[in-house]
Amino acid sequence: MAEPLVIDAKGMHYTPLNRQIREALASGVKEIVLNNVLGQRFIGNGLRGDAKIIVNGVPGGDLGMFMSGPECEIFGDAEHAPGNTMDNGALIIHGSAGDAVAHSMRGGKVFVEGNIGYRGGIHMKQYECKRPILVIGGTSHAFLGEYMAGGLILVLGIGHEPAVQDRGIGSGIHGGEIIIRGDVDEKLLGVGAKKVDFTEEDLENVAPVIKEFCERFDIDPKPFLDTNYSKIVPASARPFAGKYTWE
Amino acid sequence: MSLGSVPLKYKISIDRDQCMKCMRCVDNCSYGVYRVEDDKILIDSRKCTACHRCISMCPRDAINLQERPVDYRSHPLWTVEAREDVINQARTGKIILAGMGNAVDYPIIFDRLVLDACQVTNPSIDPLREPMELRTYIGKKPSKLEFTKNNGDIDLKTKLSPNLKLDTPLMIGHMSYGAISLNAQLSLAKAVAKTGTFMGTGEGGMHEAIYPYQDHTIVQIASGRFGVDIDYLERGAAIEIKVGQGAKPGIGGHLPGEKVCADVSCTRMIPLGSDAISPAPHHDIYSIEDLAQLVRSLKEATNWEKPVFVKIAAVHNVAAIAAGIARSSADAVVIDGFKGGTGAAPKVFRDNVGIPIEAAIAAVDQKLNDQGIRNEVSIIASGGIRNSGDLAKSIALGADAVYIGTASLIALGCRVCGNCYRGLCPWGIATQKPELVNRIDSDVGAENVANLIHAWTLELSELMGAAGLNSIESLRGNRERLRGYMLDQGLLDVLKIESVGA
Numbered sequence: 011m012a013e014p015l016v017i018d019a020k021g022m023h024y025t026p027l028n029r030q031i032r033e034a035l036a037s038g039v040k041e042i043v044l045n046n047v048l049g050q051r052f053i054g055n056g057l058r059g060d061a062k063i064i065v066n067g068v069p070g071g072d073l074g075m076f077m078s079g080p081e082c083e084i085f086g087d088a089e090h091a092p093g094n095t096m097d098n099g100a101l102i103i104h105g106s107a108g109d110a111v112a113h114s115m116r117g118g119k120v121f122v123e124g125n126i127g128y129r130g131g132i133h134m135k136q137y138e139c140k141r142p143i144l145v146i147g148g149t150s151h152a153f154l155g156e157y158m159a160g161g162l163i164l165v166l167g168i169g170h171e172p173a174v175q176d177r178g179i180g181s182g183i184h185g186g187e188i189i190i191r192g193d194v195d196e197k198l199l200g201v202g203a204k205k206v207d208f209t210e211e212d213l214e215n216v217a218p219v220i221k222e223f224c225e226r227f228d229i230d231p232k233p234f235l236d237t238n239y240s241k242i243v244p245a246s247a248r249p250f251a252g253k254y255t256w257e
Numbered sequence: 258m259s260l261g262s263v264p265l266k267y268k269i270s271i272d273r274d275q276c277m278k279c280m281r282c283v284d285n286c287s288y289g290v291y292r293v294e295d296d297k298i299l300i301d302s303r304k305c306t307a308c309h310r311c312i313s314m315c316p317r318d319a320i321n322l323q324e325r326p327v328d329y330r331s332h333p334l335w336t337v338e339a340r341e342d343v344i345n346q347a348r349t350g351k352i353i354l355a356g357m358g359n360a361v362d363y364p365i366i367f368d369r370l371v372l373d374a375c376q377v378t379n380p381s382i383d384p385l386r387e388p389m390e391l392r393t394y395i396g397k398k399p400s401k402l403e404f405t406k407n408n409g410d411i412d413l414k415t416k417l418s419p420n421l422k423l424d425t426p427l428m429i430g431h432m433s434y435g436a437i438s439l440n441a442q443l444s445l446a447k448a449v450a451k452t453g454t455f456m457g458t459g460e461g462g463m464h465e466a467i468y469p470y471q472d473h474t475i476v477q478i479a480s481g482r483f484g485v486d487i488d489y490l491e492r493g494a495a496i497e498i499k500v501g502q503g504a505k506p507g508i509g510g511h512l513p514g515e516k517v518c519a520d521v522s523c524t525r526m527i528p529l530g531s532d533a534i535s536p537a538p539h540h541d542i543y544s545i546e547d548l549a550q551l552v553r554s555l556k557e558a559t560n561w562e563k564p565v566f567v568k569i570a571a572v573h574n575v576a577a578i579a580a581g582i583a584r585s586s587a588d589a590v591v592i593d594g595f596k597g598g599t600g601a602a603p604k605v606f607r608d609n610v611g612i613p614i615e616a617a618i619a620a621v622d623q624k625l626n627d628q629g630i631r632n633e634v635s636i637i638a639s640g641g642i643r644n645s646g647d648l649a650k651s652i653a654l655g656a657d658a659v660y661i662g663t664a665s666l667i668a669l670g671c672r673v674c675g676n677c678y679r680g681l682c683p684w685g686i687a688t689q690k691p692e693l694v695n696r697i698d699s700d701v702g703a704e705n706v707a708n709l710i711h712a713w714t715l716e717l718s719e720l721m722g723a724a725g726l727n728s729i730e731s732l733r734g735n736r737e738r739l740r741g742y743m744l745d746q747g748l749l750d751v752l753k754i755e756s757v758g759a
Contacts, residue, residue, distance in 0.1 A: 056487040056558030072554045076487045091541045097486045114482035132540045137526040255351035
């Protein structure tokens with residue numbers, strides 16, 4: 011295995027930093043370590059392939075936007091909209107993240123060890139074999155999974171009781187599923203969302219995701235492999251049907 | 258109690274002496290107006306949309322169409338439409354959706370603007386004899402140029418931003434595959450490739466049939482992010498962020514599941530038959546700073562090689578918003594006026610929200626000039642451009658180029674019947690039904706659209722020549738060459754033009 015390319019990002023503007031990453035991947039580098047990252051935006055944007063990028067520090071907004079393949083592991087918090095319109099690959103965030111995490115994500119995985127802000131997983135969508143997955147170890151603010159059209163959001167609520175206590179969960183959801191540890195108060199559900207029982211079959215489906223998440227963050231998965239979850243799904247696949255009449 | 262039926266909108270009649278019973282009307286009407294019983298063509302006028310397909314196909318001119326054959330008691334306030342909308346909503350309790358653009362009889366400012374021509378002094382130019390420079394570059398222009406001397410040569414030191422090179426200041430606006438058919442989109446793509454200009458893909462991805470023409474496309478990223486991935490972004494010659502649309506400012510859109518067929522589902526990257534919902538805002542843009550972040554994100558993802566446009570609906574504070582956009586790293590601002598077309602929009606928005614494009618162009622151009630940042634963005638105007646006169650006036654008011662939409666569809670057969678949302682377009686434009694889509698031969702369609710672009714370009718050259726101008730730059734923002742006819746002082750001030758005679 012070749013030595014990873016190490017880049018010291020201290021004081022660097024994001025454009026030269028990202029250009030350096032892009033050129034390194036184009037020249038065949040498979041692993042890059044970015045040290046002293048502090049607010050540089052757009053890391054991993056639009057990158058293809060199977061490279062691994064280690065980010066030491068706090069990257070700026072739109073981390074991994076349009077990314078299609080690589081894995082970014084962040085040892086720090088992430089800012090606004092990591093995984094925005096991401097196509098494939100993974101973001102592993104050893105920390106918390108800001109608003110609009112995984113916005114319009116269409117494939118791949120975003121794992122956040124800590125908490126996320128507002129509108130997490132908004133308008134995630136799936137198509138054929140592409141099914142995006144967002145897992146949150148801690149809790150989420152309001153409007154989790156708003157307009158969600160596909161994929162999976164899982165909130166483990168570690169250190170939080172209840173796992174989510176902000177409102178508007180799944181407002182306008184018309185596809186996909188939101189799974190939250192423990193019970194979720196009905197009054198927190200947004201318009202168009204409904205709560206259904208979490209079954210053994212659901213557990214079977216979601217267990218590999220729980221195990222993978224726990225493995226990445228060195229958490230014992232055993233306490234999470236039961237059916238003590240709430241599953242939130244669309245009340246209808248056509249939330250806006252019935253609102254209109256024709257001229 | 259039942260409200261009963263409302264009167265017919267259109268009445269179709271056949272001149273039976275002229276009719277040769279060729280049955281072309283029966284075959285062509287996708288709305289089911291005609292049927293044959295006992296060798297006689299029977300008519301159900303209630304189904305007619307005035308699309309004119311039957312009339313255009315009748316070899317004997319035997320079909321007649323009358324609008325509003327039944328009179329209501331006339332009333333200046335309670336128009337027929339006002340009464341029928343109330344009846345519709347009393348029945349359904351729902352929001353009324355309508356097709357095509359604004360259908361209210363607002364004054365058309367273009368028709369109150371007149372262009373100038375040379376007489377005696379400063380002689381006019383004959384475009385047949387003299388070259389007319391219509392080439393237009395869309396994108397940032399440097400505020401100054403720096404050079405270095407290199408062994409007697411002069412090298413340009415200033416790094417130029419990517420620009421789109423147009424042979425004529427006229428592009429085709431964004432109409433997605435889904436909203437229009439593949440053959441319609443393909444016709445437009447072939448036409449812009451032929452005429453050296455560009456077309457928008459709309460929100461909804463790019464079908465592989467368009468790939469051969471991708472260098473002439475502007476790909477769109479809207480709030481639903483449908484069909485958007487890195488390959489799509491790299492395919493376009495430019496990228497456009499759609500914030501708003503003139504026909505429905507401030508609201509999102511949704512493509513109903515029944516229009517999401519296999520091919521549309523594949524292009525948009527959503528499951529077959531699912532609703533494609535575009536939220537009202539981009540949920541990663543809640544401020545000008547967020548917009549700048551998306552603009553730069555798109556540039557980073559495509560290596561700063563592509564111009565990024567931002568499209569907004571023309572609304573009250575359009576000039577201030579455009580000034581914000583000009584500072585966001587965007588390369589062009591697209592302003593869509595309230596007469597812009599649409600496949601479907603809530604009627605109350607279509608007819609009541611937004612401002613006319615003429616005022617918006619002038620206000621934006623002026624604001625950007627006042628702030629010394631006009632070179633930072635090009636202005637693309639759209640929403641109700643009907644002919645080369647509107648095109649020339651738009652440029653004289655300050656636009657760099659225009660987008661046309663409805664006009665390009667009329668070149669494919671559209672008769673502006675406004676029933677786009679029904680998915681039964683007999684011209685094969687606003688439909689996904691294969692038997693209707695196949696009515697468009699994309700080579701013929703491309704020729705018609707290219708003819709239109711060519712004709713307007715010729716007329717624009719003539720208008721410029723008559724005004725003694727031989728380059729489009731000399732017309733751009735040249736309000737001295739416009740006069741207002743019967744416009745009030747307030748509007749003359751906004752447009753920064755004088756009255757006729759002044």
